[in-house]
Amino acid sequence: MNTRQLMAKDRQWIWHPFTQMQEWQEEDFPVIERGEGCCLIDTEGRRYLDGVSSLWCNVFGHRVPEIDSAIKKQLGKIAHTTFLGLTHPSAIELAEKLVALAPKPKSGVAKERQGRLNRVFFSDSGSEAVEIALKMAYQYWQQKGQPRKKKFAKLTNAYHGDTIGSVSVGGIDLFHQIYHPLLFETIAIPSPYRYRWPSGEDPEKVKTESLAVMEKVLRTYHEDLAAFVMEPLMQAAAGMIDQPKGYISRVRELTRKYNTLLIFDEVATGFGRTGKMFAAEHENVTPDLMTIAKGMTGGYLPLAATLTTEEIYQAFLGRYEEFKTFFHGHTYTANPLACAAAIATLDLFKKNKTLAKLQPKISLMKSRLKSFYQLKAVGDIRQVGIMVGIELVKDRGTRELFDPREKIGVRVIECARKKGAILRPLGSVIVLMPPLAMTIKEINKLLDITYQAIKEVTEE
Numbered sequence: 001m002n003t004r005q006l007m008a009k010d011r012q013w014i015w016h017p018f019t020q021m022q023e024w025q026e027e028d029f030p031v032i033e034r035g036e037g038c039c040l041i042d043t044e045g046r047r048y049l050d051g052v053s054s055l056w057c058n059v060f061g062h063r064v065p066e067i068d069s070a071i072k073k074q075l076g077k078i079a080h081t082t083f084l085g086l087t088h089p090s091a092i093e094l095a096e097k098l099v100a101l102a103p104k105p106k107s108g109v110a111k112e113r114q115g116r117l118n119r120v121f122f123s124d125s126g127s128e129a130v131e132i133a134l135k136m137a138y139q140y141w142q143q144k145g146q147p148r149k150k151k152f153a154k155l156t157n158a159y160h161g162d163t164i165g166s167v168s169v170g171g172i173d174l175f176h177q178i179y180h181p182l183l184f185e186t187i188a189i190p191s192p193y194r195y196r197w198p199s200g201e202d203p204e205k206v207k208t209e210s211l212a213v214m215e216k217v218l219r220t221y222h223e224d225l226a227a228f229v230m231e232p233l234m235q236a237a238a239g240m241i242d243q244p245k246g247y248i249s250r251v252r253e254l255t256r257k258y259n260t261l262l263i264f265d266e267v268a269t270g271f272g273r274t275g276k277m278f279a280a281e282h283e284n285v286t287p288d289l290m291t292i293a294k295g296m297t298g299g300y301l302p303l304a305a306t307l308t309t310e311e312i313y314q315a316f317l318g319r320y321e322e323f324k325t326f327f328h329g330h331t332y333t334a335n336p337l338a339c340a341a342a343i344a345t346l347d348l349f350k351k352n353k354t355l356a357k358l359q360p361k362i363s364l365m366k367s368r369l370k371s372f373y374q375l376k377a378v379g380d381i382r383q384v385g386i387m388v389g390i391e392l393v394k395d396r397g398t399r400e401l402f403d404p405r406e407k408i409g410v411r412v413i414e415c416a417r418k419k420g421a422i423l424r425p426l427g428s429v430i431v432l433m434p435p436l437a438m439t440i441k442e443i444n445k446l447l448d449i450t451y452q453a454i455k456e457v458t459e460e
């Protein structure tokens with residue numbers, strides 16, 4: 001089939017995620033056939049830099065020999081076996097490695113909460129990992145004799161996935177509003193969105209004021225609160241909203257003080273995106289539950305996990321007939337091929353010294369992004385590690401946004417695509433999130449293309 005035929009059949013049979021299919025009928029789209037390093041290659045042989053890591057999951061580029069061969073080796077043994085009542089070597093090896101890598105608590109924390117994340121519950125996607133964390137937190141309190149603790153608190157603008165439970169702890173009206181009657185009730189705490197904070201953007205002030213609201217919520221509702229859920233350091237899908245320094249350590253103190261479990265959703269921030277393996281490490285904090293997915297298999301196969309402490313795990317132990325069991329599991333839980341890809345990914349982090357080699361790339365992006373302020377539509381640039389959000393505004397003085405009918409983000413990424421980079425915006429925020437292995441030369445090219453695309457769309 002040639003490209004035209006493939007596109008016609010796609011339009012005939014497929015419904016794409018987060019896509020207005022009416023427009024899909026009208027505009028052309030690349031049909032990606034191959035990958036090579038950090039490039040995607042379409043059926044016409046055009047090459048594109050993978051500027052958002054194939055939706056934030058690719059780590060070492062495409063067709064990585066070590067991951068390819070780990071999957072092939074696993075394939076030579078077995079592709080899938082259930083995890084309900086059985087186990088397999090790849091999942092066991094992976095769980096041990098994940099526990100070893102998980103953020104460790106600061107010394108000096110009270111003994112009973114000396115919460116090392118040393119239990120791994122596998123699933124298939126970030127959304128499921130979040131569902132599992134929510135259900136675990138809820139059931140934990142029910143079985144600990146504190147049945148009132150049923151509610152969840154979250155940050156405004158939050159995104160934790162697309163299933164109904166994870167949408168309940170989300171706060172992006174555009175995606176979530178219509179489902180409102182289906183969702184469970186939650187308490188929203190203002191996210192420390194510096195650029196749009198009502199009383200100005202001094203980070204210390206934003207931190208103090210947002211944490212004051214959080215403390216008030218925890219003080220008022222803690223008897224009813226099961227857990228507080230957030231992305232540490234950077235709310236990614238919210239529009240790359242970064243948090244002031246010291247924010248997550250204070251959140252940890254407050255949730256502990258008010259006996260509320262803390263869930264860190266590291267689905268986006270995990271596996272090196274922030275410059276460390278997990279975002280929580282930047283301030284030496286450990287949550288009670290942590291969700292991971294996206295980068296875990298190097299961007300190869302769907303796999304996720306919810307990590308938790310022995311304290312929480314213990315609350316689910318009992319005789320069969322007590323029914324304290326965690327009644328949750330998916331058909332493909334801990335799929336062996338995905339586990340093999342994840343083990344190879346973790347091994348590569350070590351072998352390639354990926355995190356050390358990432359630091360100059362982070363600095364390069366930081367210094368080059370400053371020049372983007374020469375473009376008058378660039379209102380704010382936010383960066384944590386190699387996660388970048390460039391917020392475009394119609395008026396820099398008033399910070400007024402472009403009219404949605406201008407589809408500013410979409411037009412910028414379409415322009416970038418013509419120049420050879422695949423991006424995906426979040427509304428009027430242009431996101432850059434290259435694979436960790438992208439070379440300095442490629443990052444420079446990605447930045448050149450992004451700059452030119454913003455300039456052409458907003459100034460010419």
Ligand SMILES: *Cc1c(COP(=O)(O)O)cnc(C)c1O
Nearest residue numbers: 125126127159160161265267268
């Ligand atoms: C992507 C994402 C999810 C959802 O993960 P899926 O694998 O797409 O279900 C959840 N939380 C965060 C922070 C994410 O970035």
